[in-house]
Amino acid sequence: MTNANKNTIELYIHIPFCVKKCFYCDFLSFRALASDHEAYVDQLVREIRARGAFCQELTVATVFIGGGTPTVMEPELIRRIMEAVGENFTLEPDAEITIEANPGTLLYNKLPVYHDCGINRLSLGLQSADNEELKNLGRVHSFEEFLKSYQSARMSGFTNISVDLMSGIPGQTLESWKNTLKKVTMLKPEHISAYSLIIEEGTPFWDQYGPGAGRVKAGAAFPLPDEDTENRIYHLTRDFLRDMGYNRYEISNYAKPGKECRHNIGYWTEVSYLGLGLGASSYMDGCRFSNEKDMRRYLSLDLEHDCGEGLRELAGPVEQLSREARMEEFMFLGLRMTRGVSEMDFVRLFGVKMDTVYGEKIRRLMANGLLKKDGVWLSLTEWGMDVSNFVLSEFLLS
Template sequence: MMIKEMEIYLHIPFCVRKCAYCDFLSRAADEKTQQEYVKTLIKEIRGYGSTYYDRVKISTIFVGGGTPSILTGEQMQHIFDALHQSFQISKDAEITIEINPGTVTDEKLCLWRQAGINRLSIGLQSVNDEELRMLGRIHTYGKFLDSYRAVRAQGFQNINIDLISAIPGQTLESWRETLTKVAELEPEHISAYSLIVEEGTPFYQMYGGSGENKKETQDSLLCGEGTHRYLPLPDEETERAIYEATDELLGRYGYQRYEISNYAKEGYVCRHNLGYWERKEYLGIGLGASSLVEHTRYHNTSDYEKYITGVEGHKDIREEMEKLSLADEIEEFMFLGLRKTKGISAKEFRKQFGKTITDVYGKELKKLESENLLVRAGDRIYLTERGTDISNAVFIRFLDP
């Protein structure tokens, strides 16, 4: 039997306090609840052993949340013991854990290294403490620096730092300060995302909602331990300048953009995320975790009680299972692959789908080229700088050809 490559995403849905902009599946929880979840998560992991151990080799593991670093080092070690017992994990696997400043200890870092974790993703977001308070973050820039130094002291040599732009009250100058200070720390990878105001968050009531709720919340923003006056989002001109400054400034520090929001030093692209954009199979483990397995997308239940009782009772916890059609997979190949700066391969398209990309998207490609949104260079097809700026408008052109 041929062993195929697969990735694993493992979800830890707990955090100290939910941030004002966050719509991820996460919540605060006491130690008893966290321990209950870890026990159930390990049981779910072990349940996959008979299905996958002899069939797949795990190339990357990503532990996300929430705040995975909220768990004890011993809990994380037990989780990875179960992973190593249930799956064949490649010796050179990229294994990432997301961490928040203020939740890291030397003991945790030591146990993570013993468990095989070799890449850390630190949620900084900004070096400006007022911007951090606006976001509802639990840390200051000083606490981040303490955590960063501790991580380096423990020998971790593959670190990502997450940043968010277009924060309320942010200026081009404050964003450039964030980029410069972070780049001078020389992490191997930087993710720079623009703030998206998601429905169901406190930020949506302030910036995206309507009516009385929006008016009430615009008077003040409760985040951290105090009430802060409402600040507007950067205007379109400032947001555009912030976007342009990111590529230019990080480029000067030796970071190459390889995806719309991601920059890396040579040799340090995030292999796990590349797997998503290149449609590699991945197994989601934990509450609400999504999967792509054998041409089918689905996710685990997002209901905590259903998850706990389902795993304990050996019930199927999968929901919204969608068998992808050929048309679905072609569309995904295009709008996920074009997120990468190197774009997609016409040869790979034909290899996967048995037809040429021109047969399927000839008219769309020609029109996008004429509009200076896309370039064809030999085998590669990729977005221009202008196309990257309005990437969502480009991607929609590849739906329902």
């Protein structure tokens, strides 16, 4: 399920375009003209070529084309990106290749092109099966449009589909959430992500629901679910999806057996990843760096000639993570998965036993019923998952 091979990397390709901005979104995404899409892909292809030249010794286990909304672009642009990846990187024969898609943008003619150029996994952003709730989020699609996209994807040969859902959204009730879960599981997607809404600063939701505004008062048009409802939603999700045959393999991610998202598991298990495109982040050999976030500057970089220099400018400062910071990340991210972290992986990565660094904390959390051990695997208990923020914060070293 993981890829711990040192010569293996993952690719993340960022497409920053959307039809319009959702009310809760703080991702690097915006509306743009079709001519901007083309100029962006021209530069992205140059970046892929330039980066690929430095990655000849590496093989790519997964590719994730995310955003933004990659499917807002003409499908031929996605084909050009995939061709550039294929020509400049060595893909594993069974590489997992995902594209993020928004139902409102997924016309039938696009899907066969994606399938044809090697994309074998589709991640559909639905969020809710309730059209009123979708409107409250500022989404551009209805549930009916999602259904059409889903069925078109199946007809185009996609056998690995993930659906993103969001709980804790304005106007949501326990009943409406249950209805969303029912409608989605009836379709039998291979994978479901169920995250809670986070109110991010700088978004319209921050002004409406952020700490300054407080929770929208009783009687307001679309209040957020109260804490009790959120708790019940959390437990319902876990139990309902388990009963429908989905394995909870991470705090917010559920999959049919063998359909866990390999790309995300790589993020959670210290696999190196290379981000390509505007603002994309990378983590290679214990170093972190992020691409230029300003579109005008990104497009003006010379990635065609003198590649080394252009790439240095693109990536900006490189942060070398200390051994302690890497240990913390290993524990934070690894413990989010239900299988937990392996003591053997810890020794392999850091040359020291997990017990030497965290022994006392682990014993205390185990005595309190928050962690459990199974052979070399250390993981959260059900209760530990419920209060994961607290448990994970215990693994800070500084």
